[in-house]
Amino acid sequence: MNPKKLVSLFLATLILILAGNAPAQAAPETNPLNLAAKSAFLMDVRTGRVMYAYNEEERIQPASLAKILTFDMALEALEKKQISLEDEVPVSEKAWRLSMDQGVSRMFIEVGDKVKLEDLLYGLMVSSGNDAAVALAEFLAGTEDDFVRQMNARVAQLGLTDTRFSNAHGLEAPDQYTTAKDMARLAQHLILNHPEGLKYTSSKQFVFNGIPQNNWNKLLFQDPRVNGLKTGHLASAGYHLVATAKEKEGETYLIGVVMGTASEDLRAREAERLLDWGFKNFSTVEVPPPALPATLPVYKGEQGTVPVKLQGDTLATVPREDTGKLKAAVELEELVVAPLPAGSQVGQVTITSSQGEPLKSVAVVTAGEVKRGGFFRVLWDSLRLLFRRL
Structure with a gap:
């Protein structure tokens, strides 16, 4: 054999041997806490910053986490004054039969009774009553089937792409699923749009018909930071928990989700x-915004200026070591031309990390309307604009 070919063969063989003995490169750590759960998700309520995500898009039966949406839809109906907390809700046989099932959670309502709607909300979120869920669904939509259609329409509206419900309570059903990520997003929607709901989800006990019923969320009893939200359990899916927590000092407000743990104690621990x-590794801080002018000049308007304001907060969630290093800069439009509805965007404030990475943008908007000016104002400002652009 040609000596050059022998050398090439020897080198190729040596490379293969060395490659075979080299240690394999470790895969990225996706569950650094080694949580004993099928999936997990952690985010800040107000900034939406995701801090932890493990199998967050893995579909799983929601169990009683379905009641979060049932609760949200009831609160929205209250807000729209379509129903009242004092309404007396009739208990159907279908709802009552769930209250007789010793294998599921219930608030012990009786067929033919009329139960105050506020009691049903407590029964739904404290007792995790499946009977309460059906009674509410029937009251809100006529039938549970119609209510479920409304639930799935709301799911689509909220952009929860990996969630579908088949009933109002979450008991196992075909083609019913959710994810840790979607449940966190749903909880965020609930807290931001219906903060009054925490009155129910933070209650440690509810007494109905003389029967004391403790909240299934054990963290309410052992962690003062926790103020809600909902547990769930099915034999096929395991034990779920969506927990909301806020420290007394500071702006950090977390939603933590664990899905599919092996026991009630384990879901609380994890x-x-x-x-x-x-809380240990991240902090939500309010970044001082840059000074904004009180007004901006307006061309072709009835008035020559318009007041401006920030549309939103300047909160940002960052690793704790980066707090105090954030910067905020404002950029405003050079030419603002009428007509302008109130709330028209005329600039933005951008918050950046110490490395210059954009973290958040907050719109600068008009605080009032500016109507189009008269003929001579428009003509004069058109000339001014023409010369500015030359």
Whole structure:
């Protein structure tokens, strides 16, 4: 054999041997806390910053987490004054039969009774009553089937792309699923749009018909930071928990989700570990915004200026070591031309990290309307604009 070919063969063989003995490169750590759960998700309520995500898009039966949406839809109907907390809700046989099933959670309502709507909300979120869920669904939509159609329409509206419901309570059903990520997003929607709902989800006990019923969320009893939200359990899916928590000092407000743990105690422990990790490693801070002018000049308008304001907060969630290093800069439009509805965007404030990475943008908007000016004003300002652009 040609000596050059022998050398080439020897080198190729040596490379293969060395490559075979080289240690394999470790895969990226996706569950650094080694949580004993099928999936997990952690985010800040107000900034939406995701801090932890593990199998967050893995579909799983929601169990009683379905009641979060049932609750949200009831609160929206209250807000629109379509129903009242004092309404007396009739209990159907279908709802009553769930209250007789010792294998599921219930608030012990009786067929033919009329139960105050506010009691049903407590029964739904404290007792996790499946009977309460059906009674509410029937009251809000006529039938549970019609209510479920409304639930799935709301799911689509909220952009929860990996969630579908088949009933109002979450008991196992075909073609019913959700994810840790979608449940966190739903909880965020609930808190931001219906903060009054925490009155129910933070209650440690509810007494109905003389029967004391403790909240299934054990963290309410052992962690003062926790103020809600909902547990769930099915034999096929495991134990779920969506927990919301806020420290007394500071702006950090977390949603932690663990799905599919092996026991009731384990879901509380793992959720608390997740929340602890979030509070220890991240902080939500309000970044001082740059000074804005009180008004901006306006061309072709009835008036020559318009007041402006920030549309939103300047909160940002960052690793704790980066707090105090954030910057905010404003950029305003050079030419603002009428007509301008109130709330028209005329600039933005951008918050950046110490490395210059954009973290958040907040719109600068008009605080009032500016109507189009008269003929001579428009003509004069058109000339001014023409010369500015030359």
